[in-house]
Amino acid sequence: MSEGQGKRRKLQGKISQEGRLPPGQSLTVKFPVLHYGPVPTFDPSTWEFRVWGEVDQEVTWTWDEFLELPRIKVKMDIHCVTRWSKFDTEWEGVSLQTLVQQEIIRVKPSAKFLLQHCDYGYSTNMPMSVAMSDNFLLASHFDGQSLTPDHGYPLRGVVGAIPGREGLKDIYLWKGGKWLRGLEFIAEDRMGFWEQAGYHNDADVWDEQRFASDG
Numbered sequence: 001m002s003e004g005q006g007k008r009r010k011l012q013g014k015i016s017q018e019g020r021l022p023p024g025q026s027l028t029v030k031f032p033v034l035h036y037g038p039v040p041t042f043d044p045s046t047w048e049f050r051v052w053g054e055v056d057q058e059v060t061w062t063w064d065e066f067l068e069l070p071r072i073k074v075k076m077d078i079h080c081v082t083r084w085s086k087f088d089t090e091w092e093g094v095s096l097q098t099l100v101q102q103e104i105i106r107v108k109p110s111a112k113f114l115l116q117h118c119d120y121g122y123s124t125n126m127p128m129s130v131a132m133s134d135n136f137l138l139a140s141h142f143d144g145q146s147l148t149p150d151h152g153y154p155l156r157g158v159v160g161a162i163p164g165r166e167g168l169k170d171i172y173l174w175k176g177g178k179w180l181r182g183l184e185f186i187a188e189d190r191m192g193f194w195e196q197a198g199y200h201n202d203a204d205v206w207d208e209q210r211f212a213s214d215g
């Protein structure tokens with residue numbers, strides 16, 4: 001075992017003892033890049049973010065307008081369905097919960113699910129209950145820096161577990177869309193890219209809901 005491997009194992013043991021290592025996951029100190037398809041380029045002069053569906057009023061924000069929205073920081077443990085987990089990751093961005101509370105977005109009571117829409121057609125769905133919780137963020141920054149292109153620059157959804165917080169639903173990271181371009185609020189559930197490809201619709205990391213066949 002290399003020295004690096006030894007350190008990793010030791011750290012994993014500590015995290016595991018703290019009850020933060022979901023079944024079937026292993027700790028990484030790297031930040032793997034995982035996505036289907038190419039990395040889009042960002043042009044701030046043409047980029048738009050659209051909010052539509054079950055809302056009182058559709059909105060479209062330019063990048064400059066998006067940067068004016070209220071911002072927060074969240075520290076989370078993120079879990080990829082391919083079995084790596086990264087702990088205490090620090091994100092900064094815009095919380096949907098805040099946008100709704102401050103009536104920047106007026107979601108109709110009929111909205112029960114959220115679809116994130118990304119460049120090149122990636123999408124992913126989640127219930128409003130998850131979308132509105134503290135562990136879902138529209139993130140522009142990781143670890144104090146702008147996202148890098150392969151991690152979703154300029155904007156991505158991110159979802160993870162907040163250490164020490166009970167009662168939140170912790171789901172796999174594929175439900176955070178990189179290169180996020182829009183939010184669609186829907187009344188009836190509609191499956192996103194990986195969900196249609198056989199991943200589990202609910203994606204609970206503690207129940208190991210990786211594939212639809214996991215029940």
Ligand SMILES: Nc1nc2c(c(=O)[nH]1)N[C@H]1C(S)=C(S)[C@@H](COP(=O)(O)O)O[C@H]1N2
Pocket residue numbers: 031032033034035036037079080081118119122150151152173174175176177178179
């Ligand atoms: N647009 C887009 N977003 C995506 C994906 C993708 O294929 N396309 N893959 C998801 C998966 S499976 C994971 S684990 C995370 C990985 O984020 P990372 O590359 O920053 O680690 O992005 C998610 N968001």
Ligand SMILES: [Mo]
Pocket residue numbers: 034080081082173174
């Ligand atoms: Mo993933």
